[in-house]
Amino acid sequence: MSIRTVSTHPFPDQKPGTSGLRKKVPVFQQPSYLENFVQAIFDSVNAPQGATLVLGGDGRYYNREAIQIILKMAAANGFGKVLVGQGGILSTPAASCVIRKHKAFGGIILSASHNPGGPKEDFGIKFNSSNGGPATETVTEAIFAKSKAITSYRILDTADVVLDRLGETALGSMKVQVIDAVSDYAELMESLFDFAAIRALLQGGFKIKFDAMHAVNGPYAKEIIEKRLGAAPGSVMNAVPLEDFGGGHPDPNLTYAHDLVEIMYGADAPDFGAASDGDGDRNMILGKRFFVTPSDSLALLAANATLVRGYAKGLAGVARSMPTSAAVDRVAKALNIPCFETPTGWKFFGNLMDADKVTLCGEESFGTGSDHVREKDGLWAVLFWLNIVAARKQSVEAIVREHWAKYGRNFYSRYDYEGLPTEAANGVMLHLRDSFATLTGKQFGKYTVGSCDDFSYTDPVDGSVSKGQGVRVLFSDGSRIIFRLSGTGTEGATLRVYLEAYEADVARHHLDAQEALRELIRLALDISELQTRTGRDQPTVIT
Ligand code: G1P
Ligand code: ZN
Numbered sequence: 424m425s426i427r428t429v430s431t432h433p434f435p436d437q438k439p440g441t442s443g444l445r446k447k448v449p450v451f452q453q454p455s456y457l458e459n460f461v462q463a464i465f466d467s468v469n470a471p472q473g474a475t476l477v478l479g480g481d482g483r484y485y486n487r488e489a490i491q492i493i494l495k496m497a498a499a500n501g502f503g504k505v506l507v508g509q510g511g512i513l514s515t516p517a518a519s520c521v522i523r524k525h526k527a528f529g530g531i532i533l534s535a536s537h538n539p540g541g542p543k544e545d546f547g548i549k550f551n552s553s554n555g556g557p558a559t560e561t562v563t564e565a566i567f568a569k570s571k572a573i574t575s576y577r578i579l580d581t582a583d584v585v586l587d588r589l590g591e592t593a594l595g596s597m598k599v600q601v602i603d604a605v606s607d608y609a610e611l612m613e614s615l616f617d618f619a620a621i622r623a624l625l626q627g628g629f630k631i632k633f634d635a636m637h638a639v640n641g642p643y644a645k646e647i648i649e650k651r652l653g654a655a656p657g658s659v660m661n662a663v664p665l666e667d668f669g670g671g672h673p674d675p676n677l678t679y680a681h682d683l684v685e686i687m688y689g690a691d692a693p694d695f696g697a698a699s700d701g702d703g704d705r706n707m708i709l710g711k712r713f714f715v716t717p718s719d720s721l722a723l724l725a726a727n728a729t730l731v732r733g734y735a736k737g738l739a740g741v742a743r744s745m746p747t748s749a750a751v752d753r754v755a756k757a758l759n760i761p762c763f764e765t766p767t768g769w770k771f772f773g774n775l776m777d778a779d780k781v782t783l784c785g786e787e788s789f790g791t792g793s794d795h796v797r798e799k800d801g802l803w804a805v806l807f808w809l810n811i812v813a814a815r816k817q818s819v820e821a822i823v824r825e826h827w828a829k830y831g832r833n834f835y836s837r838y839d840y841e842g843l844p845t846e847a848a849n850g851v852m853l854h855l856r857d858s859f860a861t862l863t864g865k866q867f868g869k870y871t872v873g874s875c876d877d878f879s880y881t882d883p884v885d886g887s888v889s890k891g892q893g894v895r896v897l898f899s900d901g902s903r904i905i906f907r908l909s910g911t912g913t914e915g916a917t918l919r920v921y922l923e924a925y926e927a928d929v930a931r932h933h934l935d936a937q938e939a940l941r942e943l944i945r946l947a948l949d950i951s952e953l954q955t956r957t958g959r960d961q962p963t964v965i966t
Contacts, residue, residue: 424595426499430575431455437463437570439563441768441910443549445535448485451546455576461493461531462576463569464550465500467562470528473503477522477551479513479604480533481639481702483540484666487511489533489548491583498597499577502528505597508604511586512664514639514703516792516800517608519555523796524607529553534639534702537674538913541667545913556773556797560889563770605646612647612803615733615795616810624813625654630693633805634683637661637669640703643802652809673700675707675789675801676966677714688712695812695819699801704769705789706801708808710819716936718748718835721785723826724807725754730814731807733795734782742775742784744768745878745893746905746921748833751785757830766880766892767907773797774884787837787921789966824932831927834939838920838962840953841912847957848908848916855894855906855951862896867946873899896950901925904947918957920947937965 434453437444437460444460451457470476476497480486490511497505506525507513513521515532522530529552535545550558550566558566579595591600625631633648635641641662648654661669661682672679675698687696687709696709708715715723725741728734740761743751755762763781765771769792772784776794785791790799791807808819815822840848859875866872878892893907902924909917922943926932931939948954 424579424581426577426595427580428575428577429455429458431459431573433571433573434459435571438567439549442536442557443532443547445538445545445547445911445913447913448542448544448546451485451489457489457492457548458496458576458578459570459573460548461496463566463573464531465496466569467565468529468550470502472501474528475504475506475525476502477506477513477518477525477527477530479508479518480511481514482510482512482664482666483535483546483668483701484542484544485546486533486666487586489546490586492578493531494584494594494599495579495581496577498579498581498594502597505599506602507586507599509587509589509601510604512604512639512642514608514643516704516796516798516803517604517643519551519796519798520608520611521602522551522553523555527553532702536702536911537672537700537705538911539668539672540701544667551797554773554777554797557768557770559770559773559887561887605643608643609647609651611795612806613651615731615803616806617732617813618652620813621806621809622653624809625652629695629812630655631658631695631697631809632683632686632693633659634675634680634696634698635659635662636671636673636675636680636698636700637663637665638673638699638701638703639664640699640802643703647802647806668701675700675705676964678964678966680707683709695809697805697808700789703801704799706791706804707789708804708819710823713820713823715819715823716748716787716835717785717789717791718743718750718787718833719823719826720804721747721783721791722750722754722830723811723823724791724804725751725758725783726826727811727815728783731810734793738782739779740775740781742772742781744771744786745895746837746907746919747785747787748835748923749901749925750830750833753830763883766878766889768910769799771880771882771889774882778884780883787835827932828929831925832932834924834926834934834936836922836936836940837966838922838944839964839966840918840957840959841963842915843918843957843959845916848918851918851951851953851956852894852906852908854956858950862950868942870902870943870946871899873897902943904943906951918953920951920953922947
C-alpha cells in the first residue's frame with residue numbers, strides 16, 4: 424500500500440456554483456477530473472494532520488465510485504479518520520448533523536440535489552466546513568483557483584473499502600468508520616420535536632403521505648415517520664433510493680412530485696402530504712388539496728415556532744434569500760426580531776447562524792432550515808409542520824388561511840426558463856441592467872417602479888461582499904420582480920423570474936396565485952424582452 428503522486432493537468436471548468444461543483448456524470452468520469460477537484464479541496468482547506476472528515480452522498484449514479492476515490496485520496500492527504508455513511512449514503516442535512524455532532528474538520532457531500540441522476544445525468548460534489556455548512560465563497564474561490572493551477576494529486580494505492588458493513592477498517596494510516604446513516608439524524612429530530620404529540624396525531628386518524636421520490640430520504644423517512652412516529656405502513660412512498668431516482672426528477676414541487684400531487688388532490692386525500700429532493704434538503708408541504716408555498720411555509724414556521732419544543736424559547740432572528748417572498752419579514756416585524764435578506768444559496772445563512780443572529784431561515788426554492796444543522800433540511804420541515812398541526816389541532820389549510828388573515832398574503836410564483844442559449848440569457852440580464860434608469864419611477868397600470876438594482880450583499884459577520892446576485896425591480900407597493908441566472912444548472916443557462924405581490928385584503932386571499940400575479944407576469948416579460956431575446960414563449964417550470 425503506497426501513496427502515489429499522479430501528475431495531472433487542470434480543467435478550466437471547475438468553478439463551484441450555488442452549491443458546489445455540478446456536472447454531467449461523463450464529465451466527472453474523465454480521467455483525473457474528480458481527483459483534481461478533490462485535491463483542490465484538500466489543498467485549499469488546510470486540514471490539520473490526522474483530521475476527521477465526513478463523507479457521503481445521495482446515492483445517485485457514480486456515488487460509490489466517487490466515495491472510493493475520495494477515501495483513498497483522504498488517506499494520502501493526511502486525514503486521520505473518515506466517517507462514511509453506510510453504503511456511501513448520507514442525506515445533506517444528515518451529513519451536516521454528523522459533522523457537527525462528531526466535531527469533524529469538515530465533510531464532502533456528493534450530490535446534485537434535485538437534478539436527475541444516471542449515467543448521462545448529473546453528479547456533484549461540495550465541501551462543508553466544521554460548522555456543518557457549505558464552504559463560504561472565500562473557500563470555494565480558493566478551491567477554484569487551486570483547480571486551475573493543479574499539477575498533481577495524491578492517492579493511496581489500495582483495494583476498495585467495504586461500504587455496506589458498519590464498523591471500522593484501516594486505509595493506510597487512516598481509519599474509515601462506516602456509520603449508520605440515519606441514527607444521529609433521527610436522534611437530533613427527537614430532541615427538537617414532540618414525537619409523542621405527533622404520534623398521537625398520527626394514531627388519531629390523521630393521514631399522511633411522504634414522497635421520498637426514490638431518493639436519499641427514503642430510509643430516513645421510513646425510520647422516523649413510520650417506525651418512530653408510528654404512521655401507517657406505506658405512508659412513505661417511493662422509499663427505496665435508486666441511482667437514477669426511478670428516472671424521475673427528484674425535485675419536490677407541483678410539477679415533478681406528480682405522484683404525490685395526484686394523491687393529495689384526489690378523492691379521499693390524506694390530511695398532510697410532503698416530499699423531499701434527491702439529497703433530502705428540500706421539502707414541499709401540502710394539505711388536503713392545498714399547496715403551501717415555501718415562502719409562506721417559512722413565515723408560518725417562524726410565527727408558530729414557540730409551539731415547538733426545540734424553539735420554545737423564541738427565535739434570535741430569521742433570514743431569507745433575496746428572491747424569497749417577504750412573508751417572513753412581516754412575521755419578524757410582529758415578533759420584533761431581525762430579518763436578514765441574503766443572496767441565493769444556503770452558504771450565506773451559516774455565518775448568521777454561527778453568530779447566533781438567526782434561528783430559522785429559508786428559500787423560495789423549497790428550502791427551509793434552522794440552526795440545528797447548517798444545511799436546509801427537508802424532513803425537519805415536515806416534522807416541524809406535523810408538530811405545529813399536532814399542537815394547533817387544525818388542518819394545514821386552516822392554519823395557512825389564518826396566517827394570511829393576520830399578516831396579509833404574499834402572492835408568489837417563480838418562472839424558470841431552462842436550457843437557454845447562454846448568450847441569449849446573458850443578453851436579457853444585460854438589457855435589464857441597462858434599463859434601470861429608464862424604469863425607475865415609471866408607472867405600469869397599478870404598479871410604479873420605486874427602484875431597480877443588482878442585488879449586492881455585505882455579510883454582517885465577516886464583511887465579505889457578494890455582488891451581482893440578481894436584478895430587482897421593486898415597486899412602490901412592495902411588489903417585486905426579480906431576474907436571476909441559476910448557478911446550479913449543467914446545461915446552457917437557466918433564467919429564473921420571481922414574482923411577488925402583496926395583498927392585505929382577505930376578500931382576495933382565495934385567488935389563484937397565477938391570477939393574482941397576471942399583470943406582474945406580463946410586465947416582467949415586457950421589460951425583460953425575454954420572449955424575443957430567447958425565443959421562448961413558455962417557461963419550462965412554474966412553481
Ligand atoms: C437553486 C435554488 C437555490 C438553492 C440552490 C441549491 O439555485 O434557486 O435557492 O439554494 O438551488 O439547492 P440556482 O439554480 O437558482 O442557483
Ligand atoms: Zn437538495
